[in-house]
Amino acid sequence: METIVMDKTFVKKILVTGVGGPTPRSFVRAVKYFGGAHKSSFEFIGVDSNPLAYGLYDRDLFEKSFVVPRADAEQYWDVMNAVVEENAIDAAIVLPETEVLEWSRNHSKLKRTIKLHLPDYRLAKELVNKYQLHTLLNGTEYVPCFLKLKPEYYSFDNLKNELGGTFWVRSTEGSSGLGSLKIESPHVLTQWITMNPDVSEFIATEYLPGRNMACKLLYFNDKLLASACAERVKYIMAKTAPSGITGNTSFGRLLNEPRLVDISADALNVISKKIGTGLNGIFTVDYKEDVNGKPKITEINIRHVAFTSSIAAGGANLPLDTLLVLFDEESRYSKATHYTFKEPYVFLRDVDAYPIVMKESDLLK
Structure with missing residues (x-):
């Protein structure tokens, strides 16, 4: 990418959300540790809804930190607006999926104009659901064979016929391999569904080795x-x-x-x-x-x-x-x-x- 020279006399203040997770901290490390001439061009302000979040107390990465409500809380935007205004925020990097969705849909609730880099909400909403993603790409060569699996009703024989004797299941939403397991027998699948009562919908796909x-x-x-x-x-x-x-x-x-x-x-x-x-x-x-x-x-x-x-x-x-x-x-x-x-x-x-x-x-x- 073309080198862009920034005015070093003016440090940009960047709000980073969800700093209790590894990805937001990794983003900041990339800039502060490997940013070369630009590593001092940005000051990072961290927020998270968990007061025990590690990133809130990492002063090597964040100049200031604040506990904020969850993205689905009624007070979320009032608190975020206060943080943005009181800290003269120039841009926000929004990283947890729940907050990407919230900001993509409701960033107009911001009272201060800041720089944002967000996907269209309609696109983001489709992509976070793995079954919807596979459906949108169905008919191309880009996705494996797949089926939706509802815990309350499914046929192992149908899954086996469509996907083969060995297949993969995972939650249609969520990260970190939520609900993921290699399935080779109906007994294992039944046990796995029982062990994941909070997963309301799975996607089953052909096993990719x-x-x-x-x-x-x-x-x-x-x-x-x-x-x-x-x-x-x-x-x-x-x-x-x-x-x-x-x-x-x-x-x-x-x-x-x-x-x-x-x-x-x-x-x-x-x-x-x-x-x-x-x-x-x-x-x-x-x-x-x-x-x-x-x-x-x-x-x-x-x-x-x-x-x-x-x-x-x-x-x-x-x-x-x-x-x-x-x-x-x-x-x-x-x-x-x-x-x-x-x-x-x-x-x-x-x-x-x-x-x-x-x-x-x-x-x-």
């Missing part, structure tokens, strides 16, 4: 400005989840996968045209490869994901790109940058730890 990859696409006003790809290999606290997937990558690879960029961009174009919206925001398109090594889309996140600072450490700093474009209107339509990596880099992450990026050949044997 290949690589787990992600493609991040940065859009501003219907133009693709940047992309980067990575592979998830292992997960933090994987043993705590029956599926082995916690949604927080501990070991991964930075990838040069132009075909993922092409598929992701085309899939988003297909979806946005069906819904009748443009494309604006950051989208993380998740993939698993089928038995033939063909990538299939499993979900599309409407936000950054937790390893965003790891790819920033490798040179693909999409959080910094986001902020620089937000504050430079003239460069908004500059040529897209598709980040590639000169070396086969891997990244290592741990809970609240500084990410490590190195050549895979340098891993200890």
Whole structure:
């Protein structure tokens, strides 16, 4: 992406929501640790609804922090407006899905004009539901075979006939692999549904045994400005989840996968045209490869994901790109940058730890 030189005499104040989660903190780390000449151009103000949220007390990342109501609370916008006004906020980075939806729908409730980078609410609402996503892409080669699974009524035989003897189930909404498990027998499926009483709807898909990859696409006003790809290999606290997937990558690879960029961009174009919206925001398109090594889309996140600072450490700093474009209107339509990596880099992450990026050949044997 074209280098944008900002006025260093004026530090921009950035509100970051949901700082108790790893993704908002990863966004800020990408800028403060790997932002080069721009790392001091931004001051971050953190908010979260949980007073025990780690990020509220991380002074290495946030100059100030505030406890706010949940996004669905009646007082939410009154409190957010007070934080925005009293701290002279210039822009907001909204990252938890529930808040992305709330801000996309109701950001007109803001009393102060600030910079925002949000998807259209109609698009966001469709993408957060994995069954709706698969339905919108049905008829393309981009998604696996799938069926909706209602806990109160389903036929294992029908699932097996449509998806094969081994298939994957997960909640249609939610992150961190909510409700996810590999299913090989009716007994296991029955037990799994019983163990997840809060999941009102599952999606069942053909089992995809290949690589787990992600493609991040940065859009501003219907133009693709940047992309980067990575592979998830292992997960933090994987043993705590029956599926082995916690949604927080501990070991991964930075990838040069132009075909993922092409598929992701085309899939988003297909979806946005069906819904009748443009494309604006950051989208993380998740993939698993089928038995033939063909990538299939499993979900599309409407936000950054937790390893965003790891790819920033490798040179693909999409959080910094986001902020620089937000504050430079003239460069908004500059040529897209598709980040590639000169070396086969891997990244290592741990809970609240500084990410490590190195050549895979340098891993200890």
